[in-house]
Amino acid sequence: MKKTNKIKFKYLIIIFLVSVIKTQNVSSDYIIKGVENIFNKGDTRNILLSGLILSGIANKYDYLLYDKNQSKKIMSNNLAKVGDYWGITNQFIIWSTFSDNYKYEQLDYAMNSFVVNGILTYGIKFATMRNRPDLSNKRSFPSGHTSNSFLGATIIQNIYGDEAGIPAYILASITGMSRINDNKHYLSDVIFGAALGVAIGTGFNYLYKEEIHVKNKTFQKKSFKINFSWSF
Numbered sequence: 305m306k307k308t309n310k311i312k313f314k315y316l317i318i319i320f321l322v323s324v325i326k327t328q329n330v331s332s333d334y335i336i337k338g339v340e341n342i343f344n345k346g347d348t349r350n351i352l353l354s355g356l357i358l359s360g361i362a363n364k365y366d367y368l369l370y371d372k373n374q375s376k377k378i379m380s381n382n383l384a385k386v387g388d389y390w391g392i393t394n395q396f397i398i399w400s401t402f403s404d405n406y407k408y409e410q411l412d413y414a415m416n417s418f419v420v421n422g423i424l425t426y427g428i429k430f431a432t433m434r435n436r437p438d439l440s441n442k443r444s445f446p447s448g449h450t451s452n453s454f455l456g457a458t459i460i461q462n463i464y465g466d467e468a469g470i471p472a473y474i475l476a477s478i479t480g481m482s483r484i485n486d487n488k489h490y491l492s493d494v495i496f497g498a499a500l501g502v503a504i505g506t507g508f509n510y511l512y513k514e515e516i517h518v519k520n521k522t523f524q525k526k527s528f529k530i531n532f533s534w535s536f
Contacts, residue, residue: 342507355499359492366490387482391449393457415510438487447489450497453479458505
């Protein structure tokens with residue numbers, strides 16, 4: 305029964321996400337530029353490369369950690385639930401916190417980032433076809449909950465700074481660990497999912513900063529014209 309309710313909840317989230325996307329400014333040009341940043345900028349490429357290397361190393365210990373998790377869970381069920389639902393819902397919480405001054409730019413940043421995260425995450429899942437630890441399907445690598453939550457944490461960090469970013473990264477880490485705890489992912493799935501989310505958030509942050517810079521510059525010009533006219 306709980307599993308059925310959880311599946312229904314996920315479908316509701318997907319339906320809501322689709323309806324939001326239709327009403328907000330998801331731009332193909334913005335997405336293309338963001339994806340180019342992900343694969344062309346030095347810092348984002350290093351994040352992805354580090355994620356691949358660490359994931360490859362972790363792969364050697366995947367089954368060892370899986371076996372230990374069967375005898376003794378790595379976290380409590382309540383904490384695992386927090387991580388699970390944060391991985392699904394964090395983007396909606398993020399959208400509700402955006403400020404009025406830069407709300408449009410922040411929505412651009414978040415909406416397009418999450419769309420790309422979904423496309424890349426599931427593209428890799430269907431390309432690799434790795435069995436989950438519980439054998440429920442072949443969509444284990446990488447962890448979508450983890451990429452989603454680390455993307456959310458990166459967006460929060462870039463918009464609000466350490467004060468909000470650090471707690472967001474802690475919640476994202478709990479999400480990743482909860483996926484191992486619940487036998488939905490291996491350690492290597494979670495590590496690369498985290499790297500993917502951070503890389504996407506960092507790549508699209510370049511576009512967000514550019515939009516903010518242009519907006520501030522335009523505002524300064526308008527202020528100068530108003531002040532000049534008034535003084536004259």
